Amino acid sequence: MNKTWTVTGKAGGTRGNAARPSLWLTVLSLAAFVALIALGVWQIERRAWKLALIDRVEQRVHAPAQPIPAPAAWPMVSTANDEYRHVSVAGRFLHDRETLVQAVTEEGPGYWVLTPLQRDDGTQVLVNRGFVPSERRDASTRRDGNPDGKVEITGLLRMTEPKGGFLRNNVPQHNRWYSRDVAAIAAARGLHEVAPFFIDADAGSQSAGGPIGGLTVVRFPNNHLIYALTWFALALMLAGKLFVTFGGGLFRRGRFVQEPAGGSDAAARRTGSDAGTIVEPT
Template sequence: MPVVETRRQGAWIALLALCTVFAVLFAGLGAWQVKRLAWKLDLMARVEAGIHAAPVDAPAPGDVSPEDEYRRVALQGRFINERETLVQAVTELGGGFWVLTPFATTRGFTVLVNRGFVPPDNRAPASRADGQIEGETTLVGLLRLSEPGGGFLRRNDPATDRWFSRDVAAIAQARHLDNAASYFVDADDTPVPGGLPVGGLTVVRFSNNHLVYALTWFALALMCVGAGIRAWRGGRRA
């Protein structure tokens, strides 16, 4: 066999091997996205069921798990209003602050409660005095996991009391809270005296592009298969 034809055949074989490797790789990525799709659909169904279920007792500090997020929980106790924390927020009502107030439960631990949104003009507690609930009370809300670090391109600064995310551990340390739970609770839309803070603004939204990604990877795998078939035929002709 002439040297030129041997080299040409070798090139076709190398191309076939390369197409086979990429076809397997892309098919594997597509299968992984299918698994991710099933996981995401299960998560969305679980969260949807949780936010509409009857409230359960809020878990003790050491009993919470990632599966508890967005579960409706009930708390009984009193607010520690003098230790509230304002966290910058952007909501459907505009820019302003979340009001995170420690809640001393009757079960002996403390939970940070996101009581809701206030506009910048009402960041001072005195401007919404009617909403500063005193004495023992009961509240219902959605359990949320901590948001450590800060917001997008902005880090929390406890030293200057500037907060961009609901970092439970950092806020609990800054406010000297004892036996604090590792989660916080978004209060529901139960009316508050004076109208502020505005609760019930939790946004439950999950991106779900796994099907698109899976189809893309499978399409690339089929393209590699087509290229491999062409390389195989080219090798036979060579």
């Protein structure tokens, strides 16, 4: 004898006819989950790289000053291996060829004073002597701070900035400078055999009445942990949504009503828009 079970669900359909996500949506959701996890892992790796970079730069900045690289090594100087090295260089300033580069510092808006330093071997190095406010832009206002004789400068080796400032490009023909582009400044000032980097002079190298040195900001944003947690949180939320979509039905309970086969009540239930019939052999 067979038993007839009538399953009553929500209006508009039965459990057997419940809508399921399409295949492409399922694949897209799984791909998004994998991508979010990958982004989180990538940010963790980036954080490890950034911490190593910060540690390496800190060691360079606080190391004893060493002579700048020899001219033969200039083509090999790179950001990864040399930027922010504590270096020293000696020579005579060419004050008549200085270049003012717009800057905003803890002292306010003004200019960096970049002056070529002529070395005994004939090569030249651009030195960022420091900051001057706008009212001291004219070199005549700070002649007492411009040493004439041989000087020794210590500071941090910095890489050239050829891409201009934020949303602003250098205009050499109008003597407007927004970044410390060594090659462009050298060409504009008629300099030759110039190092492909410049030196940020430290506070100990400044002269009375001259630009304010030692204002280099060494700071590296390190928000990678926040980014990683964000990606992982989004992946977790997506996983929860997938679980509800595909596994939530396991926890939903339908109403099963046993009716004698052929009974009028059962027939009525079976013909309802929200009913289905399951026949189970006994």
